[in-house]
Amino acid sequence: MNRFLALFAFAVFAGFLYILASKIGELDLWLVTLFTAALAAYDFLTSSKNKS
Structure with missing residues (x-):
């Protein structure tokens, strides 16, 4: 859900x-x-990874 938002x-x-x-x-x-937009996309991709 967090990634969707x-x-x-x-x-x-x-x-x-x-x-x-x-x-x-x-x-x-x-x-x-x-x-x-590229910086925002990079931030989205790096910060929304599953951290386990």
């Missing part, structure tokens, strides 16, 4: 970033947006 939060965050970047449309904002 984290995935949902990441999807909402990625959707917000996409809307922001698509409305403005500048290349440098797209690059920063992609870098930010």
